[in-house]
Amino acid sequence: QVQLQESGPGLVKPSQTLSLTCTVSGGSISSGTYYWTWIRQHPGKGLEWIGYIYHSGDAYYDPALKSRVTMSVDTSKNQFSLNLSSVNAADTAVYYCARAAATPYKFDFWGQGTLVTVSS
């Protein structure tokens, strides 16, 4: 059974960079046609798609966040990461990592999510 687990600081100061890592277990990040995705949920709000990265390193981001987002993958550690720069209070959210299979549009496995608060 594939499992995903987010990790990273729970508190980030405004204007700094939010960095999260998702560790994948129970399967190789390099095998199959999978899109390793980041999604967030603002407090009391719906879900927001941030983008995905393929094991080759090819990535696709939501245009609204594209200027601030960088994703990377470390196949040796079976991990992928999210960097979001120049954060502000509006970036406070629960961040989820998820796996999309075959197409980037359906997520069969998710992490539990991690709350990141942007505050000084």
Add this chain to the structure above:
Amino acid sequence: QSALTQPASVFGSPGQSITISCTGTSSDVGGYNFVSWYQHHPGKAPKLMIYDVSNRPSGVSNRFSGSKSGNTASLIISGLQAEDEADYYCSSRTSSSTLVFGGGTKLTVL
């Protein structure tokens, strides 16, 4: 990209059937058969319930079904059970090859 429109809340009694709608545009829901539905119990990982409009992943109860007409997709839950009480989110591919979610619907089983 605006979020897809879902009712904020839906109520049902055990054994009943309920429908949750998800309305978008011809640039997302109406234009593609990449609509998915997720069940989310707060504090837990969301669970895929329906994909590609009407397909059920292995292990998901056949009480859950999905459909689409025009720019509106629907999740139907029949034989409502207490354990179905959760938040439900729809999602759809967009014309920009991104993904947009609905605002979420809180299902309460009375």
